[in-house]
Amino acid sequence: MTTINILCCYYVHGLDGSNRDFKRMKEKVESLFSSLFTSDNSQNKNVINVHYGYCSNDNAFWKTHFHFDNLVEKSFNELTRFMEEQALASFQKDYEEKYQKLGGDIQCNLYFSLIGHSLGGIISRDVAYRIFSSYEKDNVTYDSYFDYLKQKFTFLTAIKPCSFMTLSSPHMGSLARNESGGIIKTGEKTAVRMYCNWLSGSIGKLFTYKDAKPGKKPSLIRLSQNEYMECFGRFPNRTIVGCVRFDIPVKFCSAMGDIHHPVNEYADDHILVEDDTRICSFAGYEGEDLEYYKKEIFNETVSKKMYYPDTKHLPSPDIDEEIKVGLEKIKKTVEDGQKYEEMEDVCIPDTINQVEVPVSVLKLFNQISFRRIIIDFSLPMLYKMGTHYMYIGLVIGPSSSTVEAMIDKTVSLFSNIILADFIRTSGQTAEYSISKFYEKKEEEKEKK
Numbered sequence: 001m002t003t004i005n006i007l008c009c010y011y012v013h014g015l016d017g018s019n020r021d022f023k024r025m026k027e028k029v030e031s032l033f034s035s036l037f038t039s040d041n042s043q044n045k046n047v048i049n050v051h052y053g054y055c056s057n058d059n060a061f062w063k064t065h066f067h068f069d070n071l072v073e074k075s076f077n078e079l080t081r082f083m084e085e086q087a088l089a090s091f092q093k094d095y096e097e098k099y100q101k102l103g104g105d106i107q108c109n110l111y112f113s114l115i116g117h118s119l120g121g122i123i124s125r126d127v128a129y130r131i132f133s134s135y136e137k138d139n140v141t142y143d144s145y146f147d148y149l150k151q152k153f154t155f156l157t158a159i160k161p162c163s164f165m166t167l168s169s170p171h172m173g174s175l176a177r178n179e180s181g182g183i184i185k186t187g188e189k190t191a192v193r194m195y196c197n198w199l200s201g202s203i204g205k206l207f208t209y210k211d212a213k214p215g216k217k218p219s220l221i222r223l224s225q226n227e228y229m230e231c232f233g234r235f236p237n238r239t240i241v242g243c244v245r246f247d248i249p250v251k252f253c254s255a256m257g258d259i260h261h262p263v264n265e266y267a268d269d270h271i272l273v274e275d276d277t278r279i280c281s282f283a284g285y286e287g288e289d290l291e292y293y294k295k296e297i298f299n300e301t302v303s304k305k306m307y308y309p310d311t312k313h314l315p316s317p318d319i320d321e322e323i324k325v326g327l328e329k330i331k332k333t334v335e336d337g338q339k340y341e342e343m344e345d346v347c348i349p350d351t352i353n354q355v356e357v358p359v360s361v362l363k364l365f366n367q368i369s370f371r372r373i374i375i376d377f378s379l380p381m382l383y384k385m386g387t388h389y390m391y392i393g394l395v396i397g398p399s400s401s402t403v404e405a406m407i408d409k410t411v412s413l414f415s416n417i418i419l420a421d422f423i424r425t426s427g428q429t430a431e432y433s434i435s436k437f438y439e440k441k442e443e444e445k446e447k448k
Contacts, residue, residue: 002048002105003046003108004049004106004108005049005109006051006052007111008087008110008113009052009053010054010112011115011120012127013060013064014118014168015065016064017119020055022115023394024393026053029418034051036419047428048099052082052087056075056079065202067203068202068206071119071123075123075127083149092155095108110160111161112159112160112162113162114163114164116169117168118168118249118250121166121168121169122206125232131144133231135147135148161234162237162425163239163418164238165239166255168249171240171255172220172257173207173220174251175207175209175357224360229364233368238368238369241373242255242372243387245378247387254355259349259351260350261354271308271311277409277410281311281312281313281373282373282374293420296416296434298311306375316369317372340359341363377391383403390406
């Protein structure tokens with residue numbers, strides 16, 4: 001029997017972004033995939049791996065300022081075009097012209113990954129909900145969009161969610177704290193409020209929980225409800241990434257989905273860098289997960305000059321304890337019988353007072369587990385203002401060798417994770433290894 005594994009990656013840009021935002025990462029994944037899955041590297045000639053990637057663009061630039069529901073609708077429709085008119089239409093042609101001629105049984109599995117930056121990560125959460133909700137096409141209702149795809153493209157044996165990665169996505173919103181913190185800090189918070197509430201169009205109200213339509217909850221609260229998080233949870237590889245410093249548009253704790261900010265601890269431990277980037281810590285990897293990802297990602301061979309011996313492996317955050325401490329900080333008493341999940345109007349601050357987070361969102365978001373990766377991306381001088389965009393591969397302004405080297409390291413990290421997830425989820429760990437691939441490259445380099 002021949003097994004064909006198709007990896008489809010859908011990249012969703014953020015506010016004011018476009019398909020150029022993820023261009024470098026998409027190309028890196030394609031290049032690595034091509035090199036890793038060449039016939040020379042395969043120990044099983046009965047397995048074929050195919051990749052398709054697509055960067056969203058229908059909501060490009062000023063279009064991202066429309067209401068959130070409109071952005072989700074357009075992004076989902078763009079996804080359907082990518083899957084049906086590009087990825088699967090292209091593969092169907094190859095299937096009929098090449099693979100069927102191999103003879104024998106063919107098992108064709110599709111693995112689907114969502115990668116979202118900033119607002120794109122929030123849009124992706126609602127897109128995931130639509131993927132797994134009932135889907136209607138030509139007056140026929142299907143159990144889900146994936147169910148529809150299987151019936152339209154009958155060569156598909158199974159469709160399986162793979163990776164869901166968010167990079168600096170404001171899962172907790174952008175409610176700026178009111179405490180004073182010096183002129184710079186106060187000015188920054190004032191700018192965030194003005195931008196979200198007045199200058200960013202309809203979408204800005206999403207970040208401050210003011211975008212609710214009549215009879216509905218604000219989007220960030222709605223997306224944290226059980227039915228939405230259950231769809232998020234169907235992806236076996238859920239990774240959220242945040243920059244511990246210098247990400248101006250999206251505060252660190254909002255991106256990481258908890259309210260403990262470790263920047264002062266990392267400074268005391270001397271693991272922050274200047275004019276460079278590195279992995280500070282990773283969490284949510286335990287048991288077999290930890291063993292696999294330490295072998296394939298968190299080591300000095302694969303993540304060269306990103307992972308160091310002092311990179312921290314941490315336990316997942318204790319959200320109930322964080323909420324308890326946060327409520328004590330604002331002197332709020334929980335009423336008898338009141339559940340954290342119900343406290344939509346009570347906001348608690350992160351530990352360095354950058355943002356406030358509704359208790360219900362913090363609790364409900366963490367009803368599923370996540371892998372969390374914290375990086376420090378410290379660009380030279382004024383380049384720091386572009387951290388939010390540049391660490392995913394989008395260069396703003398004139399570049400330099402230092403900047404290019406930093407971007408190459410973070411883009412490589414995220415690309416390696418996407419493919420490590422795919423290898424493991426598709427059951428190919430015995431045949432393929434990212435670490436062995438990089439070891440082989442180093443050996444070839446030394447021979448030259």
